[in-house]
Amino acid sequence: MPDLEPDTVSALEAPEFAPAQFVRWFRDVAPYVHAFRGKTFVVAFGGELVQAGALNALVQDLSLLSSLGIRLVLVHGSRPQVNEQLRLKGFTQQFDRGLAPTDAAALECAKEAAGEIRLDIEAAFSQGLPNTPMSHAHIRVISGNFVTARPTGVLDGVDYKHTGQVRKIDIDALKFAIEKGSSVVLLSPLGFSPTGDAFNLAMEDLATSVAVALRAEKLIFLSTSQGVLNEDGTLDTELARVDADALLAIGELDEETHAFLQYSSLAVKRGVARAHLLPFELDGSVLLEIFTHDGVGTMVVEDTLDDLRAATIDDVGAILSLIEPLEADGTLVPRPRSVIERDVENFTVLEHDGVIYGCAALHTFADEQMAEMACLIVHPEWQGSGEGEILLRHMESRARATGAKRLFVLTTRTSHWFMKRGFVQGGIADLPREKQNHYNRSRNSLVFIKKL
Incomplete structure (x- = not known):
């Protein structure tokens, strides 16, 4: 056993440690490990997660998934960081959830924010301190021009300028990176047109498009939302897509949950096996959702209803x-x-x-x-x-x-x-x-x- 730092307590010395419980849990998760090895997960999160300081914990959990043979594509958002850049530069425009025009100044802020977050994520995956979850982890993070975008154009008389939508995903390159290269692919909410123009994309739209194109096993959205709640306030851990659509039609969900549930339903409708809404504020929510039977968020499935x-x-x-x-x-x-x-x-x-x-x-x-x-x-x-x-x-x-x-x-x-x-x-x-x-x-x- 390697030497422990002086202020580190061994798990075996922790008063709450129960060997039998640990062994039972480890055995219980084995079927999930076997089932998901070689499968592709698309994990999407907004800039709010980075802003809240939850990035390192998430990267540690994703590193563990990668070591278990799960292929990962990460899609990050940057809305709060873009808004902060706009504020610091004296612009009044602020992005909220939903479609909004992106002018030249806002696009530059989007580029700066995306670059900063990308570097933070790469740095987090580069950690390797002894006695941490990242010890002995050697994970390559690949970013690039995998996404071809098109301009949103003019809608109802409004010119959306540099706001774009996904036109095409370079699937062959993505698959090569995650399958042959055994790397984690990181996508920022930016896309490029054949003319070389850059466009600001919605993280949710990008993640959904990638998951559908890859026929991913899971699309996982991490947000401040707990998931879909029942009338009594309890979490609805599983929704058939038609039931999710019915909830969306009623229109009583909060804005964030509504948005993520809408994209989850769309992803499942287009062939993604499972879509999940998880709270990033719960430490380890990705692991708990994947390796426990009931999970900690809301899962949307396409039942043959x-x-x-x-x-x-x-x-x-x-x-x-x-x-x-x-x-x-x-x-x-x-x-x-x-x-x-x-x-x-x-x-x-x-x-x-x-x-x-x-x-x-x-x-x-x-x-x-x-x-x-x-x-x-x-x-x-x-x-x-x-x-x-x-x-x-x-x-x-x-x-x-x-x-x-x-x-x-x-x-x-x-x-x-x-x-x-x-x-x-x-x-x-x-x-x-x-x-x-x-x-x-x-x-x-x-x-x-x-x-x-």
């Missing part, structure tokens, strides 16, 4: 055909047709081209703020593409909407599947009283519970 709908009485026959093979082998409790007909409003089905290939039912217990998920089934020919995950997420969302704080399942053969998705084994005493009274002790089903 076109295939997902509430069941009707006409679906009873199809539901029975899904259930019967599992009843025959003892996986499910036999349910007569009359029971399915009575409870059909509790079912959700997956349907494609008129064929129902999956279902699940939700039963609520309002007094205990609990809900039961039952009959989670995907036809064997359709398994393996995440359909079970889609149904689970939908049922979790439905359960939350009813006010449930915990979701439980009873299973005899699929316990590992639920454990991998955040369910914890409980006992009969943990069930709602009504369910305890009807528990079938002859089946001896295992109880698994997940906090929502």
Whole structure:
């Protein structure tokens, strides 16, 4: 073990250190490490993060991701720094969120701010002091003219001058840098036209365009926003894109959350697997979002909601055909047709081209703020593409909407599947009283519970 600085306390000597807890956590994150190695993440943050002094901590976390084989493209903003430059030079113009003209003086301020932030980021990645997270890290940061821009032009009679929009991303060069060169690519909110003109770009637009062009696994926005909050003030950790669009249409989100959610939805719609809204004020938020099941921000996903709908009485026959093979082998409790007909409003089905290939039912217990998920089934020919995950997420969302704080399942053969998705084994005493009274002790089903 290397010598420690005199004022440094070893983790093993810290009073809160629990070896078993650390080992368990390290083992728990292993599946995420395997899943994301070789994948591309686009991480975007505004100049507010730099202004708040959070850059070094973020770079340390990104360095760790890079060491785990995750390919990174960073996109930074510079709005507060540009505004400060304008103020110091005596200009009255100030940039706010949204589209605004950029005159020649503002463009020069944008260049200066971008250059300063780029140097700060490169310096942060160059750290390598012993006994710090950057020790032994050798990460190259590559910047360049990867982005071709076009002028926004004149809109509604307003000439936006040097304000631009992304025209094209040099994907081949980007991929070479992050795949062959094993480097972190850093993009500033500036783009260049074939005539050599520079344009001021919106960080959010640039990050989204890059993530879509690279077919990134994740687009991560770091901001002062906590994410999307539910009506009771709790964080909504996962949103289907259509639900995100519905929230945007209502127009009740604060300006910052609205902007980042809008670009997150657009990215997912155009092929990015996941988009995240994270608070940079929470130390380690990127690591917590990636390596814990529920994360610490809001994740937007593209569920195949076109295939997902509430069941009707006409679906009873199809539901029975899904259930019967599992009843025959003892996986499910036999349910007569009359029971399915009575409870059909509790079912959700997956349907494609008129064929129902999956279902699940939700039963609520309002007094205990609990809900039961039952009959989670995907036809064997359709398994393996995440359909079970889609149904689970939908049922979790439905359960939350009813006010449930915990979701439980009873299973005899699929316990590992639920454990991998955040369910914890409980006992009969943990069930709602009504369910305890009807528990079938002859089946001896295992109880698994997940906090929502």
